[in-house]
Amino acid sequence: QKEVEQNSGPLSVPEGAIASLNCTYSDRVSQSFFWYRQYSGKSPELIMSIYSNGDKEDGRFTAQLNKASQYVSLLIRDSQPSDSATYLCAFSGTYKYIFGTGTRLKVLA
Amino acid sequence: DVKVTQSSRYLVKRTGEKVFLECVQDMDHENMFWYRQDPGLGLRLIYFSYDVKMKEKGDIPEGYSVSREKKERFSLILESASTNQTSMYLCASSLMGEVKRERWADTQYFGPGTRLTVL
Numbered sequence: 001q002k003e004v005e006q007n008s009g010p011l012s013v014p015e016g017a018i019a020s021l022n023c024t025y026s027d028r029v030s031q032s033f034f035w036y037r038q039y040s041g042k043s044p045e046l047i048m049s050i051y052s053n054g055d056k057e058d059g060r061f062t063a064q065l066n067k068a069s070q071y072v073s074l075l076i077r078d079s080q081p082s083d084s085a086t087y088l089c090a091f092s093g094t095y096k097y098i099f100g101t102g103t104r105l106k107v108l109a
Numbered sequence: 110d111v112k113v114t115q116s117s118r119y120l121v122k123r124t125g126e127k128v129f130l131e132c133v134q135d136m137d138h139e140n141m142f143w144y145r146q147d148p149g150l151g152l153r154l155i156y157f158s159y160d161v162k163m164k165e166k167g168d169i170p171e172g173y174s175v176s177r178e179k180k181e182r183f184s185l186i187l188e189s190a191s192t193n194q195t196s197m198y199l200c201a202s203s204l205m206g207e208v209k210r211e212r213w214a215d216t217q218y219f220g221p222g223t224r225l226t227v228l
Contacts, residue, residue: 032206032213043199043219044152088152092203092214095140095159096167101151 003027006089006100014108019076021103023089026070030091033065035074038086038102047074047087079107112136113220115200121226128187130223132200140203140214141183143167143175145196146222152199158183159205190227198223 005024013019021035032051036044050056050063050072062075072091076083086102116131134141142157144167154167156175164175172194176184183202187194199222206215 030213031211032215034216036219041224043222046216046218049216090217092217094212095157095165095214096154097142097214097217099152101149 003098004089004091004100006087006103008101009104010106011103012106012108013079015079015081017079019079019083019105019107021074021076021087021089021105022071023073023100024071025089025091025098027091027093027098028067028070030093032092033063033072034090034092034097035061035063035072036088036090037083038088040085044088076105079105081107081109083107113200113202113218115198115220115223117223118221119224119226121228122187122190123228124191126187126190126227128190128225128227130185130187130198130200130225132183132185132202132220133181134183134202134218134220135181136202136204136218137180138202138204138218139180140205140217141177142201142203142217143173143183143185144199144201145169146199147196155185190225192227194225195227196225198225 035047038044048063060077064073088102090099143155158177200220203217
């Protein structure tokens with residue numbers, strides 16, 4: 001069983017809509033969870049870290065963590081064409097990180 | 110702002126050459142990492158280091174070695190480059206955080222990447 005599962009997409013949403021990206025993980029012990037955005041040919045850039053159950057908002061982005069159900073999600077409000085990218089979720093252990101393979105998001109103008 | 114820099118954005122080498130990829134971070138992070146990223150395979154950890162002169166193998170260390178002589182610098186070495194090492198190489202660094210009194214690797218920051226082509 002993969003440790004992090006993400007739907008590879010592409011997920012297509014119209015401009016201005018809410019994009020919802022989901023991630024499930026298998027490690028019940030992990031405490032730290034991350035969402036990264038990666039444009040084609042570029043390196044991953046951090047969108048948000050989340051450590052506690054519930055929602056965490058930063059601008060148009062909201063991360064949601066549910067440790068009991070072992071999932072973390074990312075909502076992007078008012079999606080823009082510039083949000084088109086691959087979104088990676090990850091969690092960390094004592095030193096190492098486990099990454100999903102990413103969900104490709106396409107925002108249609 | 111955390112800054113992680115890598116010595117080259119693009120590199121072309123020949124089979125059998127020894128290749129050095131350098132990574133420097135300016136935020137006094139304890140942990141440093143080298144990944145490669147290939148289409149359809151995601152990010153794969155090559156080596157990581159949690160302290161100066163310390164190194165640990167990741168998931169795919171074969172054909173690679175690393176060096177960490179100073180806290181801010183982590184080098185990846187391809188002893189004898191081969192065509193199957195053509196890839197995007199990403200360096201990253203992170204601090205250790207604490208959650209519920211336990212130490213965990215905190216947010217990881219990536220460098221811009223080096224696209225290596227081995228001919």
